[in-house]
Amino acid sequence: MCGITGLYAFNMVGRINLIHLEAATRCLEKRGPDNQGSWFDDVVGLGHRRLSVIDTSAEANQPMIDESGRFRIIFNGEIYNYREIRQELVSNGITFRTESDTEVQLQAFIYWGPACLNRLNGFFAFAIYDQKEEYLLIARDRLGIKPLLYYHDDDKVLFASEMKSILSYGVPRKLNTTALHLFFQLTYIPAPLSIIDGVKKLKPGCFLSISRKNGLKVKRYYEVPYTEKPEVNSFDEAKKLVRQRLTNSVHRRLVADVPLGTFLSGGIDSSIITALAAREVEKLDTFSIGFKGHGYFDESKYARMVADRYKTNHHEFMLSNSDLHGHLYKMIQSIDEPFADSSALPVHLLASLTRKEVTVALSGDGADEIFSGYNKHSAWAMSKESGLRNKLITNLDWLWTSLPKSRNSGLSDKVRQLHRMADLLKMKDDEKYWFLASFTGDDEISRLLKSNYQASSKNLRKFKSTISALTGSGSLNEMLNADTQLVLPNDMLQKVDLMSMANSLEVRVPFLDHEVVQLAFNLPERFKVDGMKRKIILKEAFADMIPEELISRPKHGFEVPLLEWFRKEMRGDLDDWVFDRERVEDQGIFQWDEIKRVREKLHSSDPGDVTIKIWSLFIFQKWYYTYCSTS
Secondary structure, eight states, X not given: OEXXXXXXXXXXXXXXXXXXXXXXXXXXXXXXXXXXXXXXXXXXXXXXXXXXXXXXXXXXXXXXXXXXXXXXXXXXXXXXXXXXXXXXXXXXXXXXXXXXXXXXXXXXXXXXXXXXXXXXXXXXXXXXXXXXXXXEEEEEOSSOOSOOEEEEOSSEEEEXXXXXXXXXXXXXXXXXXXXXXXXXXXXXXXXXXXXXXXXXEOOTTEEEEXXXXXXXXXXXXXXXXXXXXXXXXXXXXXXXXXXXXXXXXXXXXXXXXXOXXXXXXXXXXXXXXXXXXXXXXXXXXXXXXXXXXXXXXXXXXXXXXXXXXXXXXXXXXXXXXXXXXXXXXXXXXXXXXXXXXXXXXXXXXXXXXXXXXXXXXXXXXXHHHHHTOSHHHHHHHHHTOOSHHHHHHHHTHHHHHHSOOOSSSHHHHHHHHHHHHHHHHTSOHHHHHHHHHOSSOHHHXXXXXXXXXXXXXXXHHHHHHHHHGGGSSOOHHHHHHHHHHTHIIIIIHHHHHXXXXXXXXXXXXXXXXXXXXXXXXXXXXGGTOBTTBOSHHHHHHTTTTSOHHHHHSOOOOSOOOHHHHHHTTTHHHHHHHTSOHHHHHHHOSBOHHHHHHHHHHHTSSOOTTHHHHHHHHHHHHHHHHHHTOOO
């Protein structure tokens, strides 16, 4: 796991940016604390920060050059099938100097060209330069586990693992208003957009092809393997295949030359990964966190059940609101683009504590998106039904409207969900996915932002139409396909990458092995959801390995008790950064009347989802005054 950055110069003006290469590389130190390397010629500059995981020798440092001196690579990620690819290349006469997967990737490109991408099982973002042809290829893995941003103008292409590295080259820091709108709607900014005008995120499963002759071209090499005609229709066969492929995936991800463990949240997904890993690793290190005095948010007892069953070396960290507040600004320092999924804070804490014991951790991320694990998936499926239950939910909307709603307790959260379900049932099919993906409506955002920061309706419609097109027939598998392309890479994987890399910890995600994903999208949706039952096939496939208490209990997300925290420990921070009228009016981005209304809602008896909006405002302000403001 590493950090990469570099540039391709089309002319002398672009070449001047080489003076920023070292600074842009240093920005990525947390991603790679073990070594820094760089190389440049008249056309290309390459910078690399290394976190040594496989072949920790100096010979595997980067940028890496082949024996001919023609090709160079900088690589972030892991190739799990590198030994098989290496063996195939050796049988074709290729020789190797190191034991690293980086050299295997370099030689695979030299031998097969861009077609090598379809042979890789792993997660990655890398750049390979052919000095003879002055050709640069930059690629991102199939599902978007590792990030890659780029900036393109007439003079140059800049690229990096993180926004702050791109900004080090002196890119103009103008806000992208469409990205700003979507951030407050989704709490994250989806690819290809970024918060900075002109900076783009390379979409998962794509690569950039760059040369002086042809300029820059974006090409796709992988599509999520969605099909409306599932190939596996036997439930018993599906169970066997799910278990087999996930077992193989975990086995592949246990290869490392450094200490390794698993995140263990107490949910189904991380428990399955831990159970499988514990079969191969004696006294496996497992890591979990809980919240003191917050039973609704604390899942630590379920994590202990799994740890006890598999006799792992379990590390449990119990946190208070004060602990969260004390760690807040460390987490914010690792965000170089607005990102307001509040669970990033406990993930950062977990990564920080885990890194003290191991260098690599396996997580259960990705299972919800491919096997259907969210409440919204049940809501989507239920909205297609007709019957007494849905009529009752709709007819009682007056009750859900009048009752207090928040995410702070089981009862108020259930009322919040019923209220959203009543709204969902009134919508047309083509409106439902975006409603379920969003936290804030367009009208609310229009009230929040001043006119000169409003996104154009044309740009918003264009972006939303690309997402709506993924859910044309309204099937559940289509919704999962949309989640895999929107929510998974831009929220869930972005969160894990940012928070783990800020602590120099590599996190591997077995559920997102492309062979597991291929199978998941070849299963009928009835194998995944039945009413309020979700991830049916996953639970059945591993029922003998997971405590019954975990199988039968409702899902609970990795959430933070924001409401109480905002009203107490964080009140002063919010008054300084969000609710300061002078700051808001001087800044000129937000409407004070709407900010004032948000503050009143926070302290009311019916806060609803206002904590999400406040967290988004707080994160944006901290980011803006770090990266965009001169005051």
